[in-house]
Amino acid sequence: MLDIFKYGDEVLREATSEVDKFDDSLSILLDAMFETLEEADGVGLAGPQVGVSKRIFVVDTRRPGERIAFVNPQILETSDDSVPYEEGCLSIPGVYHDVMRPSRVVVRARDKEGKAFTLEAEGLLARVIQHEYDHLEGRLFTDRLEKGEREKLLARYEKQASKARRKGRK
Numbered sequence: 001m002l003d004i005f006k007y008g009d010e011v012l013r014e015a016t017s018e019v020d021k022f023d024d025s026l027s028i029l030l031d032a033m034f035e036t037l038e039e040a041d042g043v044g045l046a047g048p049q050v051g052v053s054k055r056i057f058v059v060d061t062r063r064p065g066e067r068i069a070f071v072n073p074q075i076l077e078t079s080d081d082s083v084p085y086e087e088g089c090l091s092i093p094g095v096y097h098d099v100m101r102p103s104r105v106v107v108r109a110r111d112k113e114g115k116a117f118t119l120e121a122e123g124l125l126a127r128v129i130q131h132e133y134d135h136l137e138g139r140l141f142t143d144r145l146e147k148g149e150r151e152k153l154l155a156r157y158e159k160q161a162s163k164a165r166r167k168g169r170k
């Protein structure tokens with residue numbers, strides 16, 4: 001189980017670099033990310049969230065065929081529409097908000113062995129891919145909200161986080 005970095009941690013905003021070695025350590029890291037994701041009951045987890053500034057993320061929607069590791073992903077295409085979907089983030093636990101994004105994406109990436117694949121996704125999978133890809137760009141879903149909405153959401157998050165910290169000290 002890896003530590004998940006939270007809102008305010010610098011690593012979530014840092015630039016990420018491409019993976020150039022497809023070795024055992026990459027494979028072990030991706031497996032640990034899948035385990036951490038499952039343990040945290042999330043659907044996606046990106047390198048920066050576990051303190052690794054690499055262009056990697058894992059997705060697991062719990063649907064058949066949708067447990068996928070993405071290494072050096074590129075979004076090749078997005079649909080022209082923009083649809084709302086309620087998002088959350090393991091780095092900003094406890095708060096959720098509708099975010100507008102295209103409903104369909106085409107993404108190219110490598111798997112843990114370095115083999116390239118192209119995937120067309122819609123629905124939840126497309127949503128998670130775009131959210132995780134944003135993490136590689138140092139972007140959080142809150143950045144995509146209007147200022148007023150963002151401030152309200154983050155105030156609620158800070159309140160919950162400080163309450164949890166107080167509880168933890170007792």
Ligand code: NI
Nearest residue numbers: 088089090091
């Ligand atoms: Ni996230």
